[in-house]
Amino acid sequence: SYVLTQPPSVSVAxxxxxxxxxxxxxxxxxxxxxxxxxxxxxxxxxxxxxxDRPSGIPERFSGSNSGNTATLTIxxxxxxxxxxxxxxxxxxxxxxYVFGTGTKVTVL
Amino acid sequence: xxxxxxxxxEVKKPGESLRISCxxxxxxxxxxxxxxxxxxxxxGLEWMGRIDPxxxxxxxxxxxxxxVTISADKSISTAYxxxxxxxxxxxxxxxxxxxxxxVAGTSRAWFDPWGQGTLVTxxx
Numbered sequence: 001s002y003v004l005t006q007p008p009s010v011s012v013a014x015x016x017x018x019x020x021x022x023x024x025x026x027x028x029x030x031x032x033x034x035x036x037x038x039x040x041x042x043x044x045x046x047x048x049x050x051x052d053r054p055s056g057i058p059e060r061f062s063g064s065n066s067g068n069t070a071t072l073t074i075x076x077x078x079x080x081x082x083x084x085x086x087x088x089x090x091x092x093x094x095x096x097y098v099f100g101t102g103t104k105v106t107v108l
Numbered sequence: 109x110x111x112x113x114x115x116x117x118e119v120k121k122p123g124e125s126l127r128i129s130c131x132x133x134x135x136x137x138x139x140x141x142x143x144x145x146x147x148x149x150x151x152g153l154e155w156m157g158r159i160d161p162x163x164x165x166x167x168x169x170x171x172x173x174x175x176v177t178i179s180a181d182k183s184i185s186t187a188y189x190x191x192x193x194x195x196x197x198x199x200x201x202x203x204x205x206x207x208x209x210x211v212a213g214t215s216r217a218w219f220d221p222w223g224q225g226t227l228v229t230x231x232x
Contacts, residue, residue, distance in 0.1 A: 030215035035153075042203055043153065045220040049210075054220065086153055090215040095169050097143065097155035097207075097217070 002091035004100035011106045018074040020103045022087035025068060030089045032070040034063060038083040046085075047072060074105070082107045110134040112142075112204050112223035119229045120194050127190035128226045130204030137185035138162040141207040143219060144178060144189045148200045158207055159187055194230045201225045 005023040012018040022032060032050050035043040045054050047063040050070065060075045074081055087100035115129045130142060143158040157168035161180040168178070180187040187204060203226075205219035 032215075033218035035219070042222040042225050043205075043219075044222070045218060048208075048218045048220075049216065088153075088218065090217045092213075095155070095171070096167075097158075097169075097219075099153040099155065102152040 001093045001095040002089065002098045004087055004089065004098055006085075006087060006100040006103045008101070009104045009106065011108055012074075012077045013108045014077055014079060016077055018077050018081070018105055020072040020074075020085050020087075020105065022070040022072070022100050023068055024070075024089065027068055027070050027089065028066045030065075030091075032063065032065050033088045034061075034072045035086045035088065036081075036083045037086065043086065077105075077107055079107050081105060110206070110221055112206060112221060114202075114204060114223040114226045117227040117229070119231070121232055122194060122196055122230055124194050124230075125190070125192050126194055126228065127188050128202060128228065130187045130189075130223050132185045132187070132206070135206075138182050141209065142180065142187040143205050143207045144176075144187075145203045145205060145219075145222075146172075146200050147203065147225075153203075156189070156202075161185075161187065194228075196230050196232075198228060199230050201227050 034047040036046045037043040050065040051063040062073045064071050085103050111133050113131050138161045141158045144156040146154045156172045157178050159166045159178045161182045177190045204223040210216035
């Protein structure tokens with residue numbers, strides 16, 4: 001089955017930029033979606049179609065996807081952005097909906 | 109507002125059966141698949157399976173096939189996840205989520221929104 005690899009943790013100072021990577025074989029040929037999960041809460045969609053934002057998601061959240069790596073970028077990081085972030089794709093294998101391993105973002 | 113509301117937390121003993129629910133509102137329930145996702149304590153998200161509420165057709169992850177059953181009652185806009193014999197290893201948070209499939213058979217498919225989660229604890 002398809003595997004998505006994320007760094008376990010990313011630390012960033014308030015006001016700076018956080019970049020969270022999601023690695024997969026030729027992931028650039030797929031559409032990547034990103035979810036934010038704050039402690040004790042359900043996941044929330046923050047990016048779909050690589051770089052589109054659902055209504056209500058701040059413009060500070062952006063995404064890109066090329067080659068073997070997709071990236072979620074959070075600009076002007078705020079304390080409220082502290083959360084776990086998961087990437088997700090669909091694959092044609094028998095286990096079609098694949099989530100990344102998750103990245104914990106800590107705001108210093 | 110599109111919303112999925114799940115049933116409350118459950119505490120069960122090994123070997124017992126259980127059914128948890130997920131009620132959709134604010135949209136046409138039969139127009140979107142519903143998926144179930146497991147999150148074990150301190151771990152990541154795992155896709156379990158999905159159901160088309162219009163005809164109750166289901167797909168399961170190989171990891172969960174035969175261990176759980178997904179069903180739906182479209183007359184009350186509710187999907188279910190059930191176990192016939194729980195194990196301690198089933199202890200986890202379970203989320204339902206609406207599956208948006210923009211283009212069938214492609215990776216243009218994502219989950220939005222999610223239910224608030226149902227915590228299932230299995231302990232003797």
